Amino acid sequence: MNLDQALQTFITESRELLADMEHALLNIDLSQDLGDQGEAINAIFRAAHTIKGSAGLFSLDHMVAFTHVVESLLDAVRDGRAVIDDDMVALLLACCDHLSSMTDGLAAGQYEADPDTAPEGERLLQQLRRRMGAGDEPAQSLAEQSLTVQPEPDVERMGQAAGDGDSDYWHISLRFGAGVLQNGMDPIAFLRYLARLGRIAGMATVADALPAADEMDAELCYLGFEIAFESTADRAAILGVFEFVRDDCEIRLVAPRGKVSEYVELIRALPENPARLGEMLVQCGSVTAAELAAALAQQSQQSLHPEVQGEAGAQPAQEAPQRLGSILVAAGQVAPVVVEAALTRQKQVVEQKAQENRSIRVDSDKLDRLIDLVGELIIAGARTSVIGQRLHDAELLEATSTVSNLVEQVRDAALELRMVKIGATFNRFQRVVHDVARELGKDIGLAVDGEDAELDKTVVEKIGDPLMHLVRNAMDHGIEPAAVRVAAGKLARGMITLNAFHESGSIVIEVSDDGGGLRKEKILAKAIERGLVDPERKLTDAEIYNLIFEAGFSTAETITNLSGRGVGMDVVKRNITALRGSVDVRSVEGQGATVTVRLPLTLAIIDGFLVQVGSSVFVIPLDTIEECIEFAAEPGQDYSNLRGQVLPFIRLRALFHIAGAPTRRESIVVLRFGKVRAGLVVDTLLGEFQTVIKPLSPIFSEVRCISGSTILGSGDVALILDVGALLQAVDGRGAVAPALPALAV
Incomplete structure (x- = not known):
């Protein structure tokens, strides 16, 4: 490993350690005593110690000096000389931020202390020393300290x-x-x-x-x-x-x-190396070095004279580590439970290292390139299938079918490489909730569920900011002050809940709060005042609540650093829509509100289902399809009877103004998106199709009901239907809304 590689490794690991440190600080239970907090405090200390040690190897004295004081305070907490409280947590979080800025500077080529951030570092060092009871000592500058740490x-x-x-x-x-x-x-x-x-x-x-x-x-x-x-x-x-x-x-x-020469010779003489077990026992104080040396000598003697070992009825040679434990137990030098614990820990370390060796870091640009190539491979494979069908060559059709199956497996494997857990994004909000709650003077906690749900890395990167705004908005507008909550019979501590789960080929993210909820009368009055809604029009509760996503809309009576200017919620919706997603809100006044974000799992390749209306071919995401049935409805009706249930439907021919008469035998594709169920009336069902999503040109950005396009095996272009937007056309009465913007095809 050369210096540049080592430095890059240090930067990456430092960021990971700082994230672990921040997570531990935000999750430490201040109501517990020091004994119960020990594991979390030790984890924070180890992270700081590792950063300090690695920084020292690269002569990053400013990082070493700063982290040394942080480490000293944490050591004082471990020894009981200092007590961790909310103020100390806030101070240590600020230190994490400062170390993060140092790391970012290092990544940008800043190997010395940054003069712009040095004053902030001095301020934090003074606070750290005061917490250790060193406030009366003359303060060293960061530069001086970097030269005098040791x-x-x-x-x-x-x-x-x-x-x-x-x-x-x-x-x-x-x-x-x-x-x-x-x-x-x-x-x-x-x-x-x-x-x-x-x-x-x-x-x-x-x-x-x-x-x-x-x-x-x-x-x-x-x-x-x-x-x-x-x-x-x-x-x-x-x-x-x-x-x-x-x-x-x-x-x-x-x-x-330890008797060094004798100890080393004994270890070298053994068929296997059981010394790791002995080292663990010595380090924990269960045996002395002399006792271990004697046990190793006895074990070595047995391995050199197996006939003696056989007479003693010892275990087979491949179980050497266990024999060492047996020797120590038989001599009364260690308890059996301690040996078992050491062996269990040894096994865990081996498994952990094996797992670590199975993971590699890959540049995301390389993954993007791989997905692009897989997409082109799918298009080429579809073209080959069309040629095989045209030539009616059985051998060629069989070969293209095999290739198609292999391409599908390659596609799935490539997409899995880009799937990441959303938990990393959720964990960012622990810090946001902590800091914003202190700023607002409110007692607010964060609960997270479904952090193991996976989605495309590109989606994760782009959804972070919209979710951030939703969380901050819930804290500012949703959660009431503690006194108000107690008066309403609630717990003084408000809760923000983040939840993620898969549904109908999408990932659903819910941002909930147990605050006062949305006041629909106030929202409607504000919308009428701003001319966003016709006073004579009757709106459902869902339509009223979704008015908060209109540009410039705000019901806040005062402007704060967080909200009140009517800027943000419209941007949230626009960003989510750009990801081919949807956002909805529901609320119960006095009990809280939930914002639901629904996103596709990937933006690259999907399984689709081809349908035809007239001469136009459309792609429907396969995960949204429940079934296909023969069309049956009375003339003039926009719903059908599906096994005793009313199924509203949308005629694609009418929606997109497609010329020509419908075929004599139409079909209905039954779709489900979230809790909404409806049908699409089409002329012909063409079957499944691996769909490479191609974005539409910016000039089509305002077109509804279409989320993208794809290239068919014939070379023709098919439009991908936006099922979420289509089903929003179905109102609460199960009928198609009359005012739906149409697209001429």
Whole structure:
């Protein structure tokens, strides 16, 4: 791994750690005592510690200095010297924001402290020190602190040879690879950061790999180090110092108070390496290093003399890790439950690493390119099928059928690569709810359900801002102040609920609140006042509620930083419509409101069903079709009797003003979109078709009932029907609304 790759990895991992840190802070239960909060606090501490350690490897002193103080405060909380409360959570969240801005600056090539954000960093450092009770100490500037976090060790100074026998020091045996310098890594930087975890008590430079002078390459590294290291850090923390150079070095680490040479020889003599179990037991304090060394010696003796092992009735050799535990238990040095817990944890780590090794990061542009190519492959495959049918060649038809099936599998696999869980988007709103609630002076919580629901990455990226506005609007307009809620018999704490689920080939996202709900009389009066509605027209409750999505509409009596200007809800609807989605709202006054957003799972390729009206061919998304039936209705009626139920229908020929008389035998395609069910009257059913969605030209942006187009195997263009817009034409009485904009085809 070269320096640029390592730095990019650091940036990516830092962003992930900051997201984890923020999530843990927002979900910590302040009503619990320190013991119950321990897991969350430790997770926050580990995230800060990892960022600090990795930043030190790249000499990002400004990040190290800032994170060091954050880490110190968290350490004080862990030790009980400081108490975490809502104000501290807000402070630590602000620190996350500051570290995030540092990370963004690093991604943009800013390797030093940014003068524009330095004052904010100083302010946060002062607050952090005050929380630790260090407010009376003279404050260092961030620049000064970056130079004085730890003194740089004199890495050239030779000390006592490390780790030749019993010792209170960690013994670190380090051999850097020859290409470490060429990969942009500085070995001295790793030793410099190591000193920040403790004290280098002694260090010997090993030059046994140094070649003759005439064979030396100045760009290669030939040195190694034997280090005696005094520290309270654990094994993981010390190994973490060398994380970014693990591929370019060999490192061996022996815990303090171990008989190093004997210990290493015993491990090397075993057929398998059970030392990891022993290391876990030593680290948790269940056994001493001497007890472990004795158990390993006994195990090694058994493996060298299997006849002795057989007489003792020991377990088979492949179960060596369990035998080590049995030896320690038989000697009365450790409880069986501790050994079982260590083995269980060992198995979890192995499974976790195996899972991690199965995941790779792929540039999203490459996935987009793959989807485009799959789309072209589908179109080419459809063209081949048409040619086969025209030639009436049975062999060719069979081959094209096989290719079509394979293309369908490739399509599904490619689309799965772009599917991501919406939970990551939902988790962003934890911070929004926390910050906005503090700004409004309200007590508001957020509940999330359905975060495992998946949809296209492109849709996820574009739906974030509309959902953000809906959440903020619900907090500002929907949730009442605590006193008002209590007076109404509600809990003082208001709740915003985000829910996601799949339905009819779409994903449905609900944003709900348990506030005061929408006041339809006030909405209608405001709409009439602004000339948006004819005073004589009777509107349903749903139509009244949906007036809030009109441009410039607002019932707020005062303008705040969050709302009241009538700007936003119309943009929300416009953005959702651009994604071929729909938005609806329902409310019960005094109980709350729910905004429902319905979106397609993907914007690229869908399974479609071809229908024909006259000479025009249309595509209906297959997931919205329930069944197809023969058309039967009385003349002049716009509904049919479907097994005892009234089924309203829409005549596509009349809707799109298609010339010509209908065929003698028409069909009805029964559709369902959400809770609405209706039929489409068509001339001919042509069957299923893999549909590559092509966007319409901007000049058709105002056309309703059409969501896109596709290319058929014949080379002709077919229009994709917008089922949501079509079924909105059916009103609450089950009849087709009279005023439906038509499209001439």
